[in-house]
Amino acid sequence: MANKVDVAVIGAGPAGLAAAIAAREQGAEKVLIIERAEQLGGLLPQCIHNGFGLEYFERDMTGPEYEKAFVERAMGLGVETQLETMVIDLDGERGITAVSRKHGYMKFKPGAVVLAMGCRERSRGAVGIPGTRPAGVLTAGTCQRFVNIEGYMPGSRYVVLGSGDIGMIMARRLTLEGAKVEAVVEIMPWPGGLIRNEVQCLHDFGIPLLLEHTVSFVHGEKRVEGVSVCRVDAERRPIGGSERFIPCDCLLISAGLIPENELSRRAGVELDPVTGGPVVDESRQTSVPGVFAGGNVVQVHDLVDWVSREAELAGRSAAAFADKGRLKPAGGVKVVPGESIRYVVPHTISGREDVSLHMRVTRPGLKATVKVGGVASKRFRSVRPSEMIVIDLKGDALKEAGTGGELTVDCRMKEGD
């Protein structure tokens, strides 16, 4: 490194780009994004469908359009990038070790670090699908890359396990490519992705969504020849005798995303077992001073727009840290999820500043009221685990209410979907 890097951002997806831009705008001189792939944008270039930017730009954009808007801003601000570069170590003192074909082996210590590694898909092994191990079993995101970037089709007749957004979007994409999608199979009683994707990708294309079903067996020696699909009971166990065989040559898996935190672990960052991401305060500082995190590495978001927003926060805070060499952790008040709330991010707040709380419910419900201590409450016609709930709190209101060091967030709702 010729000059000292003020803010190093690991990952050039929507989170990394937004964090780098925000850090530059906040006054950080040298902001460097390190990206393992060949291009900027993370998964955005392969997300050729629309639905991006509705919140951030108030405009319906495709993934590549959304990416371009951020890349142009970043380049305009002089954000530096290193592509095809893998960060292989991050230590507890912000020391980065990275390697690339072009730059060789590098070690440096930036003023602050933003973790923006995003998330990965749960694989067949992680989901634990029984059966044989032929070619033709892959995650929906890998399939999306093959089809939209590489120009190849992994098969012509598909079953999709899991109704995550990428799975539903790929069901439509593959249908448009002339392939047949036999079914989308979801183990839960409700879909894993957004309602708009259920309607626009499955209903509009006549693709059956089998709720409370799972793939109980993969058949085929060399290539997938079909899958057994069966109903599940309340414990999500296959119901004997309910199997039926669906012939197909490909099984796509869209059964959840896992924040990618191996580097965070190496650095000794404390992780939340529920989100799989770092424990963060309202500035998105992690338990390691000077290491910040934003986007899907913290929590799996439903919309990319929230990824960008959260990463901007991390980027601004990182710039402030790099400038002063410290940033007081905003940890006065602990945010505690109640029975019906799976998690809340951030994990701690100052109790003095404006702050947005991101959360997900544990189960779907109707006529829901989310209460944040005695500070705020918000009503929703319906809530679903697949959709992020965002509640904005005012610093004044927090100060006035006083929180006693803890703020419980809970949701009252009627059962129903």
Next chain:
Amino acid sequence: MPFHETEVLIIGAGVLGAATARELSRYKVDVTVVEKGVDVGWGITKANVGVVCQGRDTLEFRPEYHRTRLLWRALPLMEPLCRELEVPFKKVGAYMMVRDQVLKEKLDKLAKRTESLGLGSDKYYPFTELREREPYISPEIKGGLHDPEIAVVHPVYLTQALMENAVSNGVNLMLETEVTGIQAGHSEFTVQTDHGEIKARYVINAAGEWVDRIAAMVNADDFVLFPIKGYVGVLDRNCSQLAGSLLAVLPEEPGDMNIVVPTVEGNLLFGIQLQINRRHDRSTTEHMARLALANARKLIPEISEKDVINSFCGFLMFRNFEIGWHECEVAMSARVPRFVNMTIGYPGVSASPGAALEVVEIMQADGLKLEPDPKFNPHRKDIPDFSVLTEKERKALVRKDPRYGHVVCRCETVTEGEIVEAVRRGATTLDGVKFRVRPGTGRCQGGFCGPRVSRIIARELGIPETEVTKAGGGSPQVPLRTKQLLEEGGGDG
């Protein structure tokens, strides 16, 4: 017309075939190996937990058994062999544990037997001391017997290395060549394959899962085999700290296996032994997965379903019931001269160097002239493993070949340089690359690197990506180009 003639023909490139080929490559003798698969070591050798067993883990291991003799012969050979071939070999040690104080007597008997056989003296550790050494074991465990000699080796790496070294010393390897028939002549065999006839004076049948079928082709099936199926789960490397040694519970019923094993790479495997099964059925079931996980949690309660990144099934081929599970067949057929059968069952990988030596001696005793080849080179250089190199070594490697600076597989830190080298050494498929340099074996199971590895293989082999397969013919990863289905009128209409 024969398309090929050879002095010794080895059928099967599993660990036994490869070890024998490598042993024979020390001599001036014409050796050919035929393998029906697209790569070496992919039969029963592959689905194996890779324990280099010492023959002291079970009371059923009697000195009078043939397999015991082969194993004891192999024991001092394995580590030097791995060193010569640069195959990772890790002495992890093992604890044979009991949950029941009554069963401790059995452990005492085991320890006594080990001592009386001159194999060393194993120490018993009660729970509190055991827990200091293996802090994650279940409080249900009463204590365990420590065997410091147990090691682990990757059976496929070992097979590849043996075969690479054999080939560099003149052995002829024919992949994707399936034996379809054998005739025994006066002085030679005529072996039919799907690529034509091979004439050979000696045939070594090391066909693994199909060893009895091959033997039956020439009426040399002096034995009966029963495949026993096992299930193995793979844990994320983040769980490596949960066990530093092989942990096993003393089986109360024969075949009641329950173990957790560290691999040479640092993942933990957990496994159970199941029952006699239909051959070639390597499918896993929900029941096995649940049982194996439940068993593993009885050893280490912290093992979680969340950390399982993969699972597979494998086979052990066992001999006749009437003599127990314990015998092997490494012998010239009583009915067919110059036809040697090789099948061990358990522990095949550990005994392979001993079995190879014995087969060479069997042929020598039969009159095969073996003159040492002065050009024999016992050494084989391993593919550099970027992930375990020191900083200095990494820098030097990247300077020499920048492709080693391009990390393709994030989970396992595998570089393009390693993948290219794996292809150069004979990997032609995704699994071939995966079983040499590991891309796709980590927690994301190839989600990120899959398309990239596929592109590198296509480029290096000069084939279209639609022809890159997972594991040989009939298993393409991406069989079609986009728009192809639309041009052809769509999948089903």
